[in-house]
Amino acid sequence: EDQVTQSPEALRLQEGESSSLNCSYTVSGLRGLFWYRQDPGKGPEFLFTLYSAGEEKEKERLKATLTKKESFLHITAPKPEDSATYLCAVTGAGSYQLTFGKGTKLSVIP
């Protein structure tokens, strides 16, 4: 059974204080690892898809990396508007269904 564990559950940062969110996973034949951002009362917003160990992707202040066991979402010099819940999910071989972690709630304080 595919499993995704995210840590920490919650993270408070001062504006400009860089940090990383962790996503550990076990999956039978990784098809893709996904990062989403979810604001309260809204659907998840797609950020990145990673396919193989060593892959990295960047978008503005966010950078996602992938190893064979975990992924990191690095946030550089965050701003208050980066406050949200960040979700990590995987799909395994033979299925397009997402297995989600419980998310990390990020709060960036001005």
Add this chain to the structure above:
Amino acid sequence: GAVVSQHPSRVICKSGTSVKIECRSLDFQATTMFWYRQFPKKSLMLMATSNEGSKATYEQGVEKDKFLINHASLTLSTLTVTSAHPEDSSFYICSARGGRGRKEETQYFGPGTRLLVL
């Protein structure tokens, strides 16, 4: 990024009535659409998976006669909550994947529909 829309965004109905929620992929043809339910401060729970032109596959514990899913085209899926009751109140979110020019593994989510049954 891809755009997936949902309508309505919010709906309030009386117990016993049926409610239809539409999910549209606006800029790509979706091979598969998914329906999720999310309770406050909880993770998304997959309800069903639907492929265009075929019957939906429901997750264990989801009543297929209660939650009717129709995937009539590559850009439209509908979820009908039949004879809604207060316990059906929730946040319903759809997603879509696939289509030419899109990474087929990636699911793009709609903005969600807040259902309140009185």
